[in-house]
Amino acid sequence: MNTDIIFSASQVNGRTRGRRRFRLTDISFALPAGYIMGLIGKNGAGKTTFFDYIMNETRRYTGEMCLDGRDIHEDHLWTLDQIGFVSEKNEFMELRTAEQNAQLLGGFYSDFDMALFEEMLEQMEISGKKTLGKMSRGELMKFQLAFAAAHRPKLYLMDEATAGMDPVFRIDFYRLLRRFIQDESCSVILSTHLEEEIEKQLDYVGMLESGRFISFRENTPERGGVQG
Amino acid sequence: MKQEDNKKEMMEKQQRNVIREFDKELFTYTGQVAWFMPGIISFLLICLMAIPFQEVGPGDYIIWVSGCNFSAWISYFVLQPYLYTTDTLSPRNTTSVTYNKLRYLPVSRKQYNRVRLGYVIRYVWKLTLIGLTVQCLSAFLTTGTVTVWNVLYGIGILFVAPLLIGWLQLMINR
Numbered sequence: 001m002n003t004d005i006i007f008s009a010s011q012v013n014g015r016t017r018g019r020r021r022f023r024l025t026d027i028s029f030a031l032p033a034g035y036i037m038g039l040i041g042k043n044g045a046g047k048t049t050f051f052d053y054i055m056n057e058t059r060r061y062t063g064e065m066c067l068d069g070r071d072i073h074e075d076h077l078w079t080l081d082q083i084g085f086v087s088e089k090n091e092f093m094e095l096r097t098a099e100q101n102a103q104l105l106g107g108f109y110s111d112f113d114m115a116l117f118e119e120m121l122e123q124m125e126i127s128g129k130k131t132l133g134k135m136s137r138g139e140l141m142k143f144q145l146a147f148a149a150a151h152r153p154k155l156y157l158m159d160e161a162t163a164g165m166d167p168v169f170r171i172d173f174y175r176l177l178r179r180f181i182q183d184e185s186c187s188v189i190l191s192t193h194l195e196e197e198i199e200k201q202l203d204y205v206g207m208l209e210s211g212r213f214i215s216f217r218e219n220t221p222e223r224g225g226v227q228g
Numbered sequence: 229m230k231q232e233d234n235k236k237e238m239m240e241k242q243q244r245n246v247i248r249e250f251d252k253e254l255f256t257y258t259g260q261v262a263w264f265m266p267g268i269i270s271f272l273l274i275c276l277m278a279i280p281f282q283e284v285g286p287g288d289y290i291i292w293v294s295g296c297n298f299s300a301w302i303s304y305f306v307l308q309p310y311l312y313t314t315d316t317l318s319p320r321n322t323t324s325v326t327y328n329k330l331r332y333l334p335v336s337r338k339q340y341n342r343v344r345l346g347y348v349i350r351y352v353w354k355l356t357l358i359g360l361t362v363q364c365l366s367a368f369l370t371t372g373t374v375t376v377w378n379v380l381y382g383i384g385i386l387f388v389a390p391l392l393i394g395w396l397q398l399m400i401n402r
Contacts (some may be wrong), residue, residue, distance in 0.1 A: 055331070055332055057331075057336070057337055077239075077243070077334045077335075077336055078334075080332065080333060080334035080335075081334040083332075085332045087332075091328060091329050091331075091332065092329065093313060093329065095313075095314060103253075104250060104253050104254075105250075105329075105330070105333060107246050107249060107250065108246055108250070108330070108333040108334050108335055109333070109334060110334075
């Protein structure tokens with residue numbers, strides 16, 4: 001397997017800003033390419049905050065986070081261009097169809113592949129003509145996944161993407177993820193608190209507790225019929 | 229060093245073009261009604277400019293208050309179709325602020341604001357030209373002279389104030 005580090009965090013400590021007292025501390029880990037890492041912790045442990053540190057244009061931490069060897073805040077636009085973000089909060093245009101969303105928003109990426117997006121939707125059995133507002137939660141997640149994959153990111157960030165999903169959908173979802181990372185050119189960091197997922201699907205597990213990053217370990221997933 | 233600056237400038241220009249393309253789409257979806265309002269307010273402002281500065285006393289509150297109000301609303305309505313989407317109409321909507329829909333995409337906030345402030349500048353620049361002409365003409369016809377105050381009055385109400393309000397609106401729109 002590949003040992004190239006795709007994403008690393010070194011001595012990352014959040015900065016407190018104004019009345020916001022919550023911050024993350026002691027985050028250090030290195031994620032090789034071609035793996036799925038789970039960020040686990042209770043609600044309020046700081047999983048979403050960690051994603052915010054990466055995605056926010058303003059550097060809200062000390063220390064260093066690198067994507068493919070480059071500091072993520074050195075050229076943040078490049079970083080965002082290399083990240084596929086899937087979130088339970090849908091920030092897309094709800095009143096437009098999946099295809100319209102891709103046409104409208106895909107243009108911001110340097111390498112957005114509309115044909116690939118359409119192909120992905122077809123594989124996931126989602127109509128591109130369907131308005132996002134009318135999609136089910138699972139369909140929305142799949143749409144986001146197709147949108148993220150269409151610009152071939154180096155890193156997928158998934159904030160509680162599988163929360164509230166039925167097991168059938170989750171198996172499907174992980175099958176897709178495994179397919180994305182099989183050429184080992186990208187990795188996935190996803191936040192979850194589902195024990196079943198941790199045991200069966202994740203290659204690495206990072207644990208957060210009240211903002212502190214308390215452990216990072218390798219996990220041996222027992223993927224029962226999930227591999228694509 | 230100069231080459232790097234040129235490259236950065238080119239990338240920023242490219243980013244602004246992408247934002248403009250996105251805006252064109254956004255505008256066709258949300259803009260029709262919103263553009264009606266700046267038209268009405270501009271008309272009222274130009275009517276206000278027909279009163280020469282020499283004739284406006286410090287006690288003419290209606291004129292001052294209307295002038296300030298109109299110049300604030302101009303930038304608000306010019307920016308409206310670009311700062312918000314119609315997603316507020318959707319029951320599952322989490323945000324209608326355009327930037328919130330773009331913040332996880334490779335979009336620079338700086339270029340985003342720059343493009344939008346450009347729309348205000350383009351609009352108020354034309355308005356200022358028309359308004360100033362009206363102000364100077366009416367001052368000349370009623371008092372026989374055009375002073376520097378006529379020009380400053382027009383620029384202040386029609387250009388500086390809307391730009392300032394527009395800039396503030398962009399800063400707080402998150």
